[in-house]
Amino acid sequence: MRVLRRTWFTIDTDDVRHVPSNQGHPTRSKPDETLPMISEQFRSGMKGLTSWLHGHEHPVTMFVIADQCESEEFVQMMNDLCSTFGERITIGCHGLHHRSWSAWPEDCEAFAQDLGASVSILKQHFPEHFKPWFRAPAGYVASWMIPVLVEQGFTVDSSINPSWLVNRKYGKGESWRTVNSTVNATQLVERAWKTRFSLPTCGPAQHIMGLRWNAKGAWKRLAKPLNVEEINLVEDSTIELDTIYWHVLDYARKDGTWSPPIKGL
Numbered sequence: 001m002r003v004l005r006r007t008w009f010t011i012d013t014d015d016v017r018h019v020p021s022n023q024g025h026p027t028r029s030k031p032d033e034t035l036p037m038i039s040e041q042f043r044s045g046m047k048g049l050t051s052w053l054h055g056h057e058h059p060v061t062m063f064v065i066a067d068q069c070e071s072e073e074f075v076q077m078m079n080d081l082c083s084t085f086g087e088r089i090t091i092g093c094h095g096l097h098h099r100s101w102s103a104w105p106e107d108c109e110a111f112a113q114d115l116g117a118s119v120s121i122l123k124q125h126f127p128e129h130f131k132p133w134f135r136a137p138a139g140y141v142a143s144w145m146i147p148v149l150v151e152q153g154f155t156v157d158s159s160i161n162p163s164w165l166v167n168r169k170y171g172k173g174e175s176w177r178t179v180n181s182t183v184n185a186t187q188l189v190e191r192a193w194k195t196r197f198s199l200p201t202c203g204p205a206q207h208i209m210g211l212r213w214n215a216k217g218a219w220k221r222l223a224k225p226l227n228v229e230e231i232n233l234v235e236d237s238t239i240e241l242d243t244i245y246w247h248v249l250d251y252a253r254k255d256g257t258w259s260p261p262i263k264g265l
């Protein structure tokens with residue numbers, strides 16, 4: 001194994017209507033049909049993301065929910081990012097409608113259809129920027145999903161939160177370790193999320209009381225971020241990476257002044 005430690009920046013594009021309390025989860029979702037296609041928070045988040053990207057030169061991978069492309073405004077915003085920042089923007093797949101697949105009974109056929117439709121939408125809109133990289137909606141992946149990802153041509157999965165704290169969220173008889181060993185038996189490269197003291201540091205952990213002190217501490221001590229010419233190292237299983245993620249919506253926090261607390265950017 002080459003000793004090259006880098007950090008990979010990833011951002012999920014979930015809008016307000018995609019949160020599990022609104023859609024995609026068998027027990028937690030209570031859909032509110034009045035939520036807009038694009039929220040004001042999302043618009044503010046995209047502005048914050050744009051100015052953050054102007055402040056450094058590192059690449060980011062955005063995991064996009066394909067149904068967001070039903071909005072011309074969304075596609076326009078993404079294309080603006082792509083034309084302004086060029087090769088620094090990679091687009092991965094975050095599902096078609098952000099369905100929490102691992103929380104539902106196993107359904108390989110429907111999952112395969114969801115992935116196939118997502119890939120064709122994302123490729124059609126962002127042909128220069130799309131890569132077959134996947135992040136499971138709602139943050140949990142099940143072992144049965146792994147062979148489907150491989151069949152559908154995915155090369156990278158970044159859905160595992162390797163923390164004891166979330167093991168109860170996995171299906172019966174599963175944990176992040178069982179999913180991880182399923183991935184390791186395939187060609188798929190797993191990019192698990194950064195933890196510190198075995199606790200989550202990504203996404204909501206940056207904001208949840210009781211976790212955020214540790215999460216922020218972790219992000220102050222990250223390895224050097226990948227450079228734009230190194231982005232394909234994400235697909236190289238011999239390279240160790242610290243993978244961190246946050247949301248476009250996070251940039252709307254603190255009246256639009258939030259940015260990820262990464263040291264040295």
Ligand SMILES: [Zn+2]
Binds near residue numbers: 014136
């Ligand atoms: Zn999501």
